[in-house]
Amino acid sequence: MTALKKTPSNTAPSRFVVWYGELTTSGKLGRRGWLFALPGVLWLLLFLILPGLAVVAVSFAERGQYGDIQWNFTLENYSRAAGNGIFGWSADTLLALARSLWTAGLTTVLSILLAFPLAFFIASRPEKSRYLWLTLVIVPFWTNLVIRAYAWMLLLSPESPITRAASSLGLVEAGAALYPSDFAIAVGMLSTFLPFVVLPLYSSVERLDWSQVEAAQDLYGRGIRVFMHGILPQVLPGLTVAVILTFVPAMGMFVIPDLLGGGKFLLVGNLIQQQFGSSRDWPYGAALSLVLVLLTLVGLHYYRKYGKGVELV
Amino acid sequence: MKRAHPLTTTFALSALAFLYLPLLAVVVFSFNSAKFGFNWEGFTLEWYQKLFKNEQILELTQNTLFLALVSTAIATVLGTALALGLERYPWGRRMRASLETALYLPVVTPDIILAAALVVIFGILQTVSSVFQPGMLTMIIGHVTFQIAFVALVVQSRLAGLGRELEEAAYDLYSSYPDLLRRVLLPLLAPGIAAGAMLAFTLSLHGFIISLFTAGPSSQTLPLFIYASVKRGISPEIHALSSLMLLATLVLVLGSERLSRRKA
The missing domain is CATH 1.10.3720.10 (MetI-like)
Incomplete structure (x- = not known):
């Protein structure tokens, strides 16, 4: 961000920026940044963040008779972790x-x-x-x-x-x-x-x-x-x-x-x-x-x- | 730099010996014709011969290599793109911080947590689609998730080391962005990308905990097999197998060291 402000061409119409030698617009630059990052970010959201949240949710659920998950809110799992x-x-x-x-x-x-x-x-x-x-x-x-x-x-x-x-x-x-x-x-x-x-x-x-x-x-x-x-x-x-x-x-x-x-x-x-x-x-x-x-x-x-x-x- | 004190040297070399003792033991045992125990009963290649005739192990090797190749390919593309995106664009401070936190989360959480989280999410997704039954696909997803961070780390450090001068020079010569990417950035980054890929490959080759949690009955790998045979009681073929995996690691690590040190 700071690099953007330092470039002299910021005095030109504000949409245009010079980003390390490239004449471009901030919108274009941002889109390109996302284009690169998006696949990886989506992957991490889907297979890292979402699973993490699922673990939190499941830790408050009940174990069904056959090892399935019953979505009834309970604190029993934590009480078991404390030794009960x-x-x-x-x-x-x-x-x-x-x-x-x-x-x-x-x-x-x-x-x-x-x-x-x-x-x-x-x-x-x-x-x-x-x-x-x-x-x-x-x-x-x-x-x-x-x-x-x-x-x-x-x-x-x-x-x-x-x-x-x-x-x-x-x-x-x-x-x-x-x-x-x-x-x-x-x-x-x-x-x-x-x-x-x-x-x-x-x-x-x-x-x-x-x-x-x-x-x-x-x-x-x-x-x-x-x-x-x-x-x-x-x-x-x-x-x-x-x-x-x-x-x-x-x-x-x-x-x-x-x-x-x-x-x-x-x-x-x-x-x-x-x-x-x-x-x-x-x-x-x-x-x-x-x-x-x-x-x-x-x-x-x-x-x-x-x-x-x-x-x- | 000062000369090391003799005592320092002694301790250092003992620490190294401590690291290599177990590896050496396995290699020595792989050539010992004794089936049990510690007695040396002569040099043999029998275990290696048996290993290459063992069809189950050959199939497991195929699984392991397939898993490592596919997950490394995906992780290398995603990781490199992420590194480029993070390192070369003006993200806001908050955005960058949260992106980097998500990226490096797998490095700073015990991997058993990631494995458990994947089991849970796959278990839930299974009710939607049978694609998410434990098997090769779920293993690939698990491996990619922890590999991305390592690839991105290596590529990012290479990018930071490159500086911007060459990119600026390319633009001064009226390069377009795709040209810059194809003819300047990617060639310069290639050793870093290759080094990251090799590390990711090694990680997958030995990745055990995530495999253990996400594998299905038809997608067993070598580390899982070794673990199961250690629990059952081991046969000397495992020594031969372990020695070969050691050799593969040695080649990969030395190769990636070479690449990441190469000057641009």
């Missing part, structure tokens, strides 16, 4: 919600801790080879989630060298597998989300102004204070993107807890999948989905509030 079942109140659903928050939070923190050395290492490479290192980080990110989860099942099975080493150190009982367990879920999540953190973090680290770090050192700052005052403020934008890219999908993850948790350690994602799969209870599934969205937003809100209010992207 046919057999009275139980903590199971709330536990799954809490576990999701905890798992996603832990995954995010561990990924960041592991990503820092990797980002600094890549940034310290000669410029030509940096792309190669970055590509090395990206490749696992584009491989199949199921395959990776399965690979960890192999690696953590009773007869794998890793498990044997762990049992000889007395960490697990001899002959026991490391999965299904919370540990296996954490390992699987970490290996899934690490690349999501490394990429945005690296883009901040690459542009780091080292003179600020040196200034901190000149002022006799010690390791941790140099990091807090010289490095952290500079990489915060990249870190914000990293947190969003990790925390949000981690909240909805269900493949890894399903395979590496052996179905014993349920997260919200697993509950939702059950409602749309074997249980065929869409209204309850829809309510759970909305709770998940809400939780994700709450998590991100707190992050932004205490993450010194950095702008998104």
Whole structure:
């Protein structure tokens, strides 16, 4: 919009504009913009916005006898999500919600801790080879989630060298597998989300102004204070993107807890999948989905509030 | 840039090893003649041979590739047009903000939510038309919906990097808009479009959750098959299959890296 006003030809009859070298009218320009955007916008309206609204509507409906939707307004699905079942109140659903928050939070923190050395290492490479290192980080990110989860099942099975080493150190009982367990879920999540953190973090680290770090050192700052005052403020934008890219999908993850948790350690994602799969209870599934969205937003809100209010992207 | 501390290097390389350990394990197992367990019983290509004779897997491969090709084609056209529309026209601030929010929604919501939303809408639409029964069409729609954002992101960043000078030069030389599009913008954008398309293709190839929710009995894909066999107990053919999919990913990712870095 501002570009329109700046062009000198705006002094000519107002209908005509010069838009980056092209003599045209604002109506024509707008029509062309819509012509380009319209198919995509229609698609998103039809298959993204409309389904989103449908989920909201269905979450207030009832499940029919055969898994169909009865359009009677009810709040029962939300009351169930809060733990009120046919057999009275139980903590199971709330536990799954809490576990999701905890798992996603832990995954995010561990990924960041592991990503820092990797980002600094890549940034310290000669410029030509940096792309190669970055590509090395990206490749696992584009491989199949199921395959990776399965690979960890192999690696953590009773007869794998890793498990044997762990049992000889007395960490697990001899002959026991490391999965299904919370540990296996954490390992699987970490290996899934690490690349999501490394990429945005690296883009901040690459542009780091080292003179600020040196200034901190000149002022006799010690390791941790140099990091807090010289490095952290500079990489915060990249870190914000990293947190969003990790925390949000981690909240909805269900493949890894399903395979590496052996179905014993349920997260919200697993509950939702059950409602749309074997249980065929869409209204309850829809309510759970909305709770998940809400939780994700709450998590991100707190992050932004205490993450010194950095702008998104 | 400073030299990395040896400790930093150690941690960095262990992190990389951690990322590659599972992938490496699958590849190694695909050549192991032992059917169960961790013992190495010699090199074999048996699993690959069995894989290529398995008609079910060949059919699934066809489904997977068909789904990936069709959805990528649709998403690339829509995504590129959207990027052009968003980046090159004077939208009002509100309009632009809401368009961009809708566009990037799939990137910032857990994909299980999109999958659930699609199941619900298809369930409702089914009562209107049987076209929306779970099957290839519903899968294509689901994949396109999350691919559009990725294509648009890549193309938009390329557009922003191009600057306007060449377009202005084209108009100074009395180019018409269609000519500008055909002879200036699209050729310049081509590497970006190709890179976006390749990323979209990879996403579809491995897209699991949306496929799981929207697939019908006759439209199973490789990731769904692998998931089902992991739950059932796996046969070593799956290792061979996974290794081949890894190889395909490697080629696609390296290719799209190349393209997106190419200078205009």
